[in-house]
Amino acid sequence: MQLTLEFGGGLELLCDSVKIHNVSIDPENGVGKLIMKDLLSWVRTNLIKERPEMFMKGDTVRPGVLVLVNDCDWELSGQLDTTLEEKDVVVFISTLHGG
Amino acid sequence: MASSTTESSRILHEIETLKSAKSDLERRISALESQLHGLNHPHNNGVCIASSTSPSAFPHGLSPDMIYRYSRHLLLPSFGVQGQLRLSKSSILVVGAGGLGSPALLYLAASGVGRLGIVDHDVVELNNMHRQIIHTEAYIGRSKVESAAATCRLINSTVEIVEHKEALRTSNALEIFSKYDIIVDATDNAPSRYMISDCCVVLGKPLVSGAALGLEGQLTVYNYNGGPCYRCLFPTPPPTTACQRCADSGVLGVVPGIIGCLQALEAIKVSSAVGEPLSGRMLLFDALAARIRIVKIRGRSLQCEVCGENSKFKAAQFQEFDYEKFTQSPLSTSPLRLKLLEPNSRISTKEYGDRLRNGESHVLVDVRPEHHFKIVALPNSLNIPLASLDGRLEEVVSALKEEEHKQSSESSGADVQLYVVCRRGNDSQRAVKYLQEKGFPSAKDIIGGLEGWAHEVDPTFPSY
Numbered sequence: 164m165q166l167t168l169e170f171g172g173g174l175e176l177l178c179d180s181v182k183i184h185n186v187s188i189d190p191e192n193g194v195g196k197l198i199m200k201d202l203l204s205w206v207r208t209n210l211i212k213e214r215p216e217m218f219m220k221g222d223t224v225r226p227g228v229l230v231l232v233n234d235c236d237w238e239l240s241g242q243l244d245t246t247l248e249e250k251d252v253v254v255f256i257s258t259l260h261g262g
Numbered sequence: 263m264a265s266s267t268t269e270s271s272r273i274l275h276e277i278e279t280l281k282s283a284k285s286d287l288e289r290r291i292s293a294l295e296s297q298l299h300g301l302n303h304p305h306n307n308g309v310c311i312a313s314s315t316s317p318s319a320f321p322h323g324l325s326p327d328m329i330y331r332y333s334r335h336l337l338l339p340s341f342g343v344q345g346q347l348r349l350s351k352s353s354i355l356v357v358g359a360g361g362l363g364s365p366a367l368l369y370l371a372a373s374g375v376g377r378l379g380i381v382d383h384d385v386v387e388l389n390n391m392h393r394q395i396i397h398t399e400a401y402i403g404r405s406k407v408e409s410a411a412a413t414c415r416l417i418n419s420t421v422e423i424v425e426h427k428e429a430l431r432t433s434n435a436l437e438i439f440s441k442y443d444i445i446v447d448a449t450d451n452a453p454s455r456y457m458i459s460d461c462c463v464v465l466g467k468p469l470v471s472g473a474a475l476g477l478e479g480q481l482t483v484y485n486y487n488g489g490p491c492y493r494c495l496f497p498t499p500p501p502t503t504a505c506q507r508c509a510d511s512g513v514l515g516v517v518p519g520i521i522g523c524l525q526a527l528e529a530i531k532v533s534s535a536v537g538e539p540l541s542g543r544m545l546l547f548d549a550l551a552a553r554i555r556i557v558k559i560r561g562r563s564l565q566c567e568v569c570g571e572n573s574k575f576k577a578a579q580f581q582e583f584d585y586e587k588f589t590q591s592p593l594s595t596s597p598l599r600l601k602l603l604e605p606n607s608r609i610s611t612k613e614y615g616d617r618l619r620n621g622e623s624h625v626l627v628d629v630r631p632e633h634h635f636k637i638v639a640l641p642n643s644l645n646i647p648l649a650s651l652d653g654r655l656e657e658v659v660s661a662l663k664e665e666e667h668k669q670s671s672e673s674s675g676a677d678v679q680l681y682v683v684c685r686r687g688n689d690s691q692r693a694v695k696y697l698q699e700k701g702f703p704s705a706k707d708i709i710g711g712l713e714g715w716a717h718e719v720d721p722t723f724p725s726y
């Protein structure tokens with residue numbers, strides 16, 4: 164499954180300062196279904212190069228990180244249970260406080 | 263040393279002379295300004311024809327002066343007289359007169375908001391002026407609120423500008439916010455953001471929230487028309503390590519400028535009831551990629567502890583709430599001062615200065631990131647950033663050996679000392695702690711870092 168993953172708000176620093184990653188992921192369970200929970204653990208294993216605690220806490224993202232699936236808050240699509248489709252764009256963005 | 267003392271007292275004297283000349287000029291300017299104000303107001307002399315028609319002659323309530331000043335607004339079919347009238351009757355509070363607040367205040371004053379409040383407790387600093395564009399050099403060291411208010415008045419003397427020269431706290435926030443229709447969050451830290459959002463929920467005020475750091479910005483409108491509050495989106499505060507400050511991470515001046523302009527725009531839209539405010543949506547700005555993305559965010563959460571259905575969070579709870587404890591970070595932006603080491607593992611900048619002058623044999627490791635080291639560094643210091651220290655211990659070992667060689671040829675007895683420095687004296691302590699564990703028991707950090715050095719030893723050493 165082809166996906167575009169984007170990191171922003173400083174999260175890109177955790178993956179070699181690369182903001183956009185075009186990736187191909189094969190769902191492991193064989194049914195061809197990939198959910199956000201699977202994607203998070205894939206990202207953690209394959210893209211996060213340092214300080215994983217700055218990306219995840221437990222089995223979800225750490226507080227202060229917004230997850231957007233096709234420009235839509237993942238809260239609106241089922242959070243960790245959100246089913247991903249071919250060519251989906253998933254954005255992970257850390258909230259900023261500066262001014 | 264003696265000549266530099268004379269030189270600095272000469273400069274100080276000149277500064278004093280110039281300052282006194284400046285305040286004479288300022289007095290003269292304000293006298294002339296009030297004279298001019300008198301000339302332009304007919305009730306003082308009865309000559310001004312343009313204003314002779316009474317404002318009440320126009321049924322919509324805009325005076326002739328307002329029609330002229332805001333004519334380009336009035337010409338907009340979608341804004342028009344109605345929009346300007348609503349704007350002129352509304353009051354907006356901008357919390358923070360910094361990188362976001364500067365452009366927001368400039369546009370809000372120019373656009374003719376009825377009353378414009380400014381909250382800040384800080385002073386104008388030269389190293390913030392690249393983005394805090396409402397302030398001028400003449401105000402360095404003076405209150406940001408005074409400075410911002412003066413600029414706003416110069417732009418539009420018809421707007422009522424209210425100065426709140428104080429830090430926003432749970433003890434004064436309710437009282438200040440209650441005097442305004444719309445709140446603009448232009449602050450720079452996590453506890454302030456939670457405090458401002460909660461206060462807006464308690465008082466039922468819409469909140470225009472902006473943030474910027476580095477080359478990115480974010481913007482949304484909270485607590486408006488069924489939309490979420492800050493806590494609906496971020497019920498749990500982020501770890502403190504995820505809360506970067508502009509003073510540490512840097513920020514391109516124009517980036518908060520763009521977000522601040524958009525905050526003014528959203529505040530104008532909300533107060534004039536024109537257009538679709540950015541509620542339930544968030545704007546994400548990536549300056550480097552030249553991309554703006556607007557995303558849909560969750561609505562009000564029924565479970566939200568502050569704005570949710572069964573929330574018991576009211577004024578009393580707000581006043582009791584400890585935002586610094588909740589977010590584990592201070593409300594004021596003063597930098598962190600860690601104390602990780604025993605006193606005998608540290609030396610003061612003065613002491614290091616003495617040892618340097620006495621030619622003590624030592625190695626100085628500067629653990630700041632490389633791009634900091636490139637800005638300015640102490641002579642003969644060795645740059646090994648803290649993040650890469652564990653892989654580069656060999657370099658410390660060989661630097662110490664090299665010093666030992668030099669020393670044995672000069673034949674004095676003492677060991678080669680190992681000192682660690684950074685920008686403010688926090689990372690240097692972390693580094694010393696690590697070095698001591700890795701077989702460098704006598705490593706010491708220089709208290710207060712290069713900032714302390716500039717402050718206490720060498721005033722010509724640049725600060726950043």
Ligand SMILES: [Zn+2]
Pocket residue numbers: 490491492493494495562563566567568569570
């Ligand atoms: Zn809420």
